[in-house]
Amino acid sequence: MPDSALEAATRQIRAATADPALRPIVHTFFDEATFTATHVAYDPATRATAVIDSVLDYDAASGRTNSASAEAIVAYVREHKLKVEWQLETHAHADHLSAAPWLQEQLGGKLAIGADITRVQEVFGKIFNAGTAFARDGSQFDRLFHDGETFSLGNIPAIALHVPGHTPADMAFIIGDAAFIGDTLFMPDYGTARADFPGGDARRLYRSIRRLLSLPDETRLFLCHDYKAPGRDTFAWETTVGAEREHNVHVHEGVSEDDFVNMRTSRDKTLDLPHLIMPSVQVNMRGGHMPEPEDNGVSYIKIPINRL
Template identity: 50%
Template sequence: MVSDPATKACAIIDPVWDFDEKAAATSTRNAEVLLAHVRDEGLQVEWILDTHPHADHFSAAPWLKARLGAPTAIGDKVTGVQALWKDLYGLDADFPTDGRQWDRLFMAGDTFRVGGLEGRVLFSPGHTLASITYVIGGNAFVHDTLMMPDAGTSRADFPGGDSHALYGSIQEILALPDDTGVFVGHDYGPDGRDPECFSTVARQKAENIHVGGGQSEAAFVALRDKRDATLPLPRLMLYALQVNIRGGRLPEPEADGRVFFRIPANRFEPPRN
């Protein structure tokens, strides 16, 4: 969450709608924490923003919009992700792939306001073909494009991903002023340190184990592709994408009101360990 202290306006970025895969049950534990923070701090939510259709959690954007009234947004290339996964899931021909599930589709270079703060959008493909970065008030919200410096970068082997594109996206982020804050979406505390979410462009350029120190594109691509070949799919990916291409909504219920997930069989191979 990013807020303007002067106006109490804020934006929520990549909110999580919880899912228990064993029970196939959703819950709103994380989203309720955000809602409580908004109310406790007297904030006015002006945007609910996704950086891309996530493979590891459901988006809580519609749930929060229903309670806060704020518009939802994502990058305009989401339509390509929708078309790709519509085919992978074998969805009906009338499934819409024009991004209508969000209120705003941002293009590269678009700007928006969060109170007195200006936000702008960088197109950051590579992790997915639709990933974007939000630069707001001197901070870049990059989600899966960069990790903390000692964790490197995110994978680029999902459908529509590309390690060359990821390298180019990272270079655009690293071209921001050195004191720009970099907020990442995941951290798992490698080597036992406490999880973190914040670094700076200067620190990423100096210390990132995948791209720091002026790493070449060829070296990065070789490293990224080799590592990606060993990684299993995210645990919730086949559940999450069918929700997130709908903007964070479950599949349409059957005539009797029951909801079912679709899982494509034998479409993805296990990692080569």
């Protein structure tokens, strides 16, 4: 069966490769505390801008938040006279809190995520016993993207691709020739994302990655995380489809689906849970908002005992 969304994305990328006016400028902010890359992508002609996978600073020991990382984004946007139209989340992150609501207050922009966030909300709503007051319909977001849906960033066309496996709701947002792919892939020397969270699936991840690697070789890939592979001294978050297809240590050309699933499943069994998974998921499944305050006016993060 033809993959019409992939074909549309390919046409878009080839058009952008041929016409520099259709390529976004991308500036990245790297948060070393969570190893997260937040990308600010904009159309140089109209200054229309998307902020992708923002970070709200959180100290687990004290339970306190601060906006230093997000403030750097605000400063950059204002210095370059950009106009934020989108706050995009590639998925509900388990390793950092989203700063999207705080950034919306400062800069505007519609908050968007993949439509299958509702599946994540259903699963984790039960795990954290969020109660009936917690809406599981994605209404915390301004837009829920389905596979193949198109949008724009000023004059630059964009398309959303559903790439589940790490979580059920992962989306890749392709803006011009630049694909923001969340946690599906890491740098070629580091490999691929884990698939053992509730709702994750290594086989689906493999198929999603193969879908992304069917895009043109010159497609720019912007990653959500980097952890410095052994022997590499600097953080990195930009690569290409061609480089991943040829060199990715987990899923380069020639690696079969079964071999990948066996590798990924074995590797995931050795991994600890992310340090900030408890606060991150509870906040991010709510679109970056804290749980509703209790009767004393304070929000609380739950820790389910012996559950995860």
